[in-house]
Amino acid sequence: MKTIALRFFPHVAGIFPLVLLGSDVLGNRLTVNPIQYLTLRTGWFALVLLLATLACTPLSRWLGWKQCIRWRKPLGLYSFAYASLHLAIFVVLDYGLDLNLIAQAILEKRYIIAGLAAFLLLIPLALTSTTSWQRRLRHWWKRLHRLVYVAAICAVAHYLWLSKDPRPALIAGGVLCGLLLARWRPGRWRAPSNAFPKKQA
Amino acid sequence: MYRDPTIRSSDITPESVYIHRRAFLRGLASLGAGIALGACGVTTSAVDAPQSPTVGDIEQRDELGDPVNTFAQITTYNNFYEFTTNKEDVARRAAGFVTRPWTVEVTGMVRQPRIFAIEDILTMFDQEERIYRLRCVEGWSMVIPWQGFPLHKLLSLVEPTAQAQYVRFETLYDPDQMPGQRDRYFPWPYVEGLRLDEAMHDLTILSTGLYGRTLLPQNGAPLRLVVPWKYGFKSIKSIVKIELTDTMPVSLWMAVAPHEYGFYANVNPEVPHPRWSQATERRIGEMGRRKTLPFNGYAEQVAALYAGMDLRQYY
Numbered sequence: 001m002k003t004i005a006l007r008f009f010p011h012v013a014g015i016f017p018l019v020l021l022g023s024d025v026l027g028n029r030l031t032v033n034p035i036q037y038l039t040l041r042t043g044w045f046a047l048v049l050l051l052a053t054l055a056c057t058p059l060s061r062w063l064g065w066k067q068c069i070r071w072r073k074p075l076g077l078y079s080f081a082y083a084s085l086h087l088a089i090f091v092v093l094d095y096g097l098d099l100n101l102i103a104q105a106i107l108e109k110r111y112i113i114a115g116l117a118a119f120l121l122l123i124p125l126a127l128t129s130t131t132s133w134q135r136r137l138r139h140w141w142k143r144l145h146r147l148v149y150v151a152a153i154c155a156v157a158h159y160l161w162l163s164k165d166p167r168p169a170l171i172a173g174g175v176l177c178g179l180l181l182a183r184w185r186p187g188r189w190r191a192p193s194n195a196f197p198k199k200q201a
Numbered sequence: 202m203y204r205d206p207t208i209r210s211s212d213i214t215p216e217s218v219y220i221h222r223r224a225f226l227r228g229l230a231s232l233g234a235g236i237a238l239g240a241c242g243v244t245t246s247a248v249d250a251p252q253s254p255t256v257g258d259i260e261q262r263d264e265l266g267d268p269v270n271t272f273a274q275i276t277t278y279n280n281f282y283e284f285t286t287n288k289e290d291v292a293r294r295a296a297g298f299v300t301r302p303w304t305v306e307v308t309g310m311v312r313q314p315r316i317f318a319i320e321d322i323l324t325m326f327d328q329e330e331r332i333y334r335l336r337c338v339e340g341w342s343m344v345i346p347w348q349g350f351p352l353h354k355l356l357s358l359v360e361p362t363a364q365a366q367y368v369r370f371e372t373l374y375d376p377d378q379m380p381g382q383r384d385r386y387f388p389w390p391y392v393e394g395l396r397l398d399e400a401m402h403d404l405t406i407l408s409t410g411l412y413g414r415t416l417l418p419q420n421g422a423p424l425r426l427v428v429p430w431k432y433g434f435k436s437i438k439s440i441v442k443i444e445l446t447d448t449m450p451v452s453l454w455m456a457v458a459p460h461e462y463g464f465y466a467n468v469n470p471e472v473p474h475p476r477w478s479q480a481t482e483r484r485i486g487e488m489g490r491r492k493t494l495p496f497n498g499y500a501e502q503v504a505a506l507y508a509g510m511d512l513r514q515y516y
Contacts, residue, residue: 031289032274032485033341096489101481108473108480162476164339165286167386 003067010071013052014078017045035093042086043115047155049079051175054152058182073129076148080126083119111161118154121147152176263332263344265498267484270343272412274485279419280337281438282387283372283379291419298378298418300439305424309444310365313358319423323409326350330413331406333429335436336468336497340477343485347427349408353401361397361445368400369393369450370426371442387453393437394450394464395428396506404429404502407440430499432466463516467507468497472516 021041024030031037053075060068095102106112125145128134134141156176160169261269277292284294303319317325328348336342356368372391376382382389399405408427409416416422421438428435434454454462461474470480470493481490496503507515 032278033288033483035483035488036341093488094483094490098490101490104480109476111476164476165386 006067007070010074010078014049014074014081017041017049017082035089039086039089039094042082042089043159046079046082046086047159047172049075049082050148050152050155051172051179053079054148054176054179058179062182076122077126077129080122083122087116087119109161111158114154114161115158118151118158121151121154125151149180261332261346263334265334267334267344269332269346270485272414275343275345275411276417276419278343278485280339280433281381281419281421282384283381283389283391283439284419285381292417294380295418298422298439300418300423303423303441305440305443307355307359307443307445309369309446310362311445312360312362315359317355322355322407322424326354326407328409329406331427331429333404333427334497335427335429335433336482336493338432338434338462338466338474338477338479340479340482341485342482342497345411346413347406347408348410348413349406349427351403352405352407352426353403355407355443356400356445359445364447365445366397366447367445367449368395368397369442369444369446370395370437370440371444372437373439373441388456389453391437391453392450393426393435393452395435397445398506399428399503402503402506404499430468430496430503432468434462435466465507465512465515467503467512467516468493469495469512469516471495472513 021038024037024041053072056068056072056075059065091097091102095105106116125148128137128141128144137144153176156169156173159172160166163169263269278288279291280288281291281295284291284298301319305317305319305322306314307317308314328350331347331349332344333347334342334344352368370393373379374382374390376389381387395405406427408421408425409423411420416425418439421436421440424440425438426436426440435452449464452462452464455464461476468479473479479493482493483490494500
């Protein structure tokens with residue numbers, strides 16, 4: 001029972017935001033500026049799920065929750081799905097596919113550049129998230145997927161640069177720093193030959 | 202009501218509106234009674250304004266032909282950080298904000314410094330209707346039918362001295378009523394400023410109401426500034442102090458982020474903000490975007506104020 005609950009957790013976490021959005025639509029809670037509301041909500045969901053993805057490895061390592069490792073893939077893919085929705089709302093609903101205006105916005109706004117960079121970095125990771133790609137790319141797969149750290153930094157920069165009050169974004173940045181630091185293991189970089197670290201007691 | 206001389210009144214005031222004005226006047230009359238009761242010790246607040254289901258459905262348009270936003274839109278989507286930074290939640294947090302008694306101190310470089318009671322302001326100055334576009338620096342806009350009177354009428358009364366060059370405005374500081382002011386990230390109270398010639402311009406008004414009703418707290422009750430050719434944050438709310446001075450006031454937003462917010466803050470599609478596009482805007486109630494107009498569409502009336510100035514430098 002517990003195992004099933006653990007297996008389904010990432011799907012619950014990934015679909016719950018969609019349920020929230022649906023209830024906002026049905027409950028007429030999109031505010032008088034619905035496009036902005038949908039943009040902000042989908043962006044927020046993408047960021048939270050991306051941070052949750054990055055929390056899996058530390059949780060598994062420090063708390064010994066081995067199950068967590070399997071959550072990375074679905075959580076990461078859900079994050080990518082919300083990021084795609086976020087971008088689609090921006091391009092289609094907000095800017096009505098007006099390429100001139102979009103190009104101007106990209107050139108003018110560093111936060112849009114950072115957000116776009118985060119999204120572009122996530123694309124190859126989403127495409128190669130299957131086991132067959134993992135096998136095909138061998139050790140390159142792991143290196144490729146380290147891009148998720150860069151994507152997360154870009155996503156937080158995107159959030160920070162668009163916020164009038166920087167504090168929520170700084171909190172997200174603090175969480176990200178903590179998650180990145182939690183990965184650091186002394187000696188790891190000095191001894192790359194030790195590809196399979198000893199099992200923790 | 203402000204009218205562009207080139208536009209006939211019949212072009213901008215449909216008959217239905219004209220008829221509805223009677224309802225507005227009845228509303229104002231009963232409100233006046235409410236204020237009188239307030240003076241007798243019965244508590245009243247701006248929230249007790251008469252409710253009319255037809256308010257918001259009336260087809261009024263600005264001089265460019267765009268319809269006014271609904272009462273619901275104008276009163277549920279507000280930037281008023283003194284209550285909360287959440288635009289959708291300001292109305293709830295601000296409900297019950299006490300606006301009586303209320304005084305406005307007019308001081309500084311004037312010959313006749315004076316403290317006005319809000320009741321005096323409401324009776325001394327004829328309240329006119331002005332349909333203005335409001336363009337927020339965040340890239341959204343509305344059309345709002347304000348009631349109010351030109352600021353120059355009040356300023357003339359206190360007689361600015363020859364040294365006065367700027368007008369500095371201050372919002373109430375009352376953290377008990379305005380919980381957002383407990384957030385020390387911002388240097389409260391809210392301060393805004395205008396050059397004296399901007400303040401004396403006929404488009405610049407002090408507003409006491411909208412849609413024929415007393416101003417609600419979320420819109421800046423009981424008295425706020427409206428400067429339609431500048432970004433919305435210049436139009437300071439819930440004013441308690443107006444000071445004439447010879448030094449350029451430092452507004453709250455200039456103090457918080459000087460690279461983002463200048464003193465002038467004229468609506469200008471040519472000067473981008475690091476976060477929000479100023480080339481386009483979303484009119485609340487519309488999908489998509491529309492082009493932002495220089496000086497928010499009031500260039501003909503106000504561009505002369507800035508003749509010879511580099512508006513990229515003085516943003």
